[in-house]
Amino acid sequence: MFNSADSANPGEGTAVKDQERSPILTVNGLTKEYPGVTAVSNVTFSVEHGAVHCLVGENGAGKSTLVKMLTGAAEPTSGSMELRGAAYRPSNPGHARRSGLATLFQELHVVNELSVHQNLTLGMERSRFGFLVKSDLDLRVVETLAAIEPSIDPAALVSTLSVAQKQIVEIARAASSGASVIIMDEPTAALSEREVERLFDVIRRLREQDVTVIYISHKLDEIFELGDVVTVLRDGKHIATKPLSEISDRSELIEMMIGRALHQDYSARPSRSDDVVLEASGLSNDVLDNVTFRIMRGEIVGFYGLVGSGKTEIARALFGADAFSGTVEFKGRAVGRSPRHAIRSGIALVPEERRTQGLFTSLTIRHNISAMNLRRLSVGGVVRSADEQAAATQFVQRLRIATDTIEKHAEKLSGGNQQKVVLAKCLFADADLMLLDEPTRGVDVGAKKEIYDIIRGLADKGTSVAVFSSELEEVLGLCGRIFLLFSGSLVAEVANGPNVDVSRILNIVTGGTERVAQ
Known part of the structure; x- marks a missing residue:
């Protein structure tokens, strides 16, 4: 039991010290x-x-x-x-x-x-x-x-x-x-x-x-x-x-x-454009503190931080899922502050928690993939079933989703294949900006590589991708620029490359002060 009284017996104190060493x-x-x-x-x-x-x-x-x-x-x-x-x-x-x-x-x-x-x-x-x-x-x-x-x-x-x-x-x-x-x-x-x-x-x-x-x-x-x-x-x-x-x-x-080099798999990816696709200024709420950044067209940018750093909150704010003060402009226009407005503007979010936020687990693969762009498949408010099936089949093949039928319910898929269905749903939305919050959490090594290949393929085709990750190896392997977060603030921006200072990155995201301007 917790004892609120301090021992006044010197012998007892010595015994406690001996016990503490065991x-x-x-x-x-x-x-x-x-x-x-x-x-x-x-x-x-x-x-x-x-x-x-x-x-x-x-x-x-x-x-x-x-x-x-x-x-x-x-x-x-x-x-x-x-x-x-x-x-x-x-x-x-x-x-x-x-x-x-x-x-x-x-x-x-x-x-x-x-x-x-x-x-x-x-x-x-x-x-x-x-x-x-x-x-x-x-x-x-x-x-x-x-x-x-x-x-x-x-x-x-x-x-x-x-x-x-x-x-x-x-x-x-x-x-x-x-x-x-x-x-x-x-x-x-x-x-x-x-x-x-x-x-x-x-x-x-x-x-x-x-x-x-x-x-x-x-x-x-x-x-x-x-x-x-x-x-x-x-x-x-x-x-x-x-x-x-x-x-x-x-x-x-x-x-x-650290104990190892984490950036060895990164190959330089020149920016495809100088066009700013998204500009966020002064994002603030209960977690975020005056976060400001830009994302260019066709680039993969990373947001890296540890628990409580604000990664997920930035993604949710950009998608209109969380309230915030500040401004977000996408392709030169203000974005409405709801997921519906974000989707219609061309922004899609793969959320951190795929089962409760990213999937309709009781629905089929076919119905999940079409969910974010039913207007594309509809005439007079009625979904064209043949087109829906064709779209689902195309993405199952493109993303190599392991299933014997597009009519399988999402809850019966493995974690990696569930994540691919969420990605397919967002890709079918024809998004110009993909927000990927912990995109490979809970998936095996093989599925990770496939997802990374999908992300790189999106950037190659001009889609902008923001990766919000707590895995340093992931952002170092994917992203050209990395925003470092700590306690809701964007503390530094790092240009990735073969000479990136991994110790500096970890020092910053664990609350250390800047040591080198970059």
Whole structure:
């Protein structure tokens, strides 16, 4: 249980220090294989008792898969784990929580309609004959919350709290449940600077009270400010586990994260035109801060940033899906602020979440492909079925969508083929500007290459393409110009090429200052 009283016994303090030097969590040779890919390979390291242990790596480094295995959401293919010196193999997240390991995800798991106190005891309530009864738990959760953040009223509705306060409620729930290890996955992504400092104070108090925190963040300044130890993952492998005191600066940590040349597959693509096809000026909303840029006709431009950088919000603003202040001109004319206006103007969006935003999963391939341009297939409001079938067949062949019939429902396709159907739908809309938000997320290597070939083919034919990606290798392999984003701001523009400074790019998107003008 979270103890709000500091120890005054010198002997006890020494014992705690000795305990802190011993590992509370150890992973030995942990490996996770999926069909055709090894997500985590032979990872071994230990987490010390009572430390803030940071976990860093590029997108795709294996952090999420590792956390899934730690929390019981995924079963390791091989390897073992120990928690407090005993064998640990959680069968599900509930098992992990009961073992003393809790997780705070980027998406908050609180119930806004309940009070703070009700959220703190949610899932742990005591009952008798079907009725809730008071117990020592009620007092314990209130004491825990008061020790962590006394300004939060247990009787207040959670809906009245800020995002940071909601996170603190989740932390208090984990601590009061007896969790000795709390995993925090990108906890500051949606917080203001003041809220970040408040959260850091809470984490420091947890450390003082002997709670171990595994802290995952792309913001390297947070790692150096808060962490005791850092583990670096790259390509699913364990690169190093070091005390932060032994790492000289950001550049050393970035070097461990990169470890390879990422731009080797990029071949220079001269701009096809000096014509400006889209000009955005001063885009601002709850996430974006005065974002300004141009996209030229027939070029592939990249928007690269990590969690919370504003990539998706820029794409959605350009497509009219999110409200914003500022201006967007496309082919010299203002764009109406709705997806319908964007489509009619010649802008199409392949969204980040294809299943819920990009596809009608209950409809066939044929109906999905035609959905964004039914006017082209209609006479008097009636769709010409033969033309719809011909168009669908053409795009299935062109994009090599693996299916035996255009009448197959989209939900029955693989992830890569679903993504190709979304691309086909946007291509059939005859768009002059394609906005591709994480275009290859969740697809296999073969499908990635095919999608990259489609993107390059579009640019060759004069279509402008904007790639919004959190994979550095992807934007370096595709894009001639790359806009670097951090916390909703466009921080720098980089011209791609064989001598591009990858360390500089990662320094900027993780919150570092500019080092070289380019």
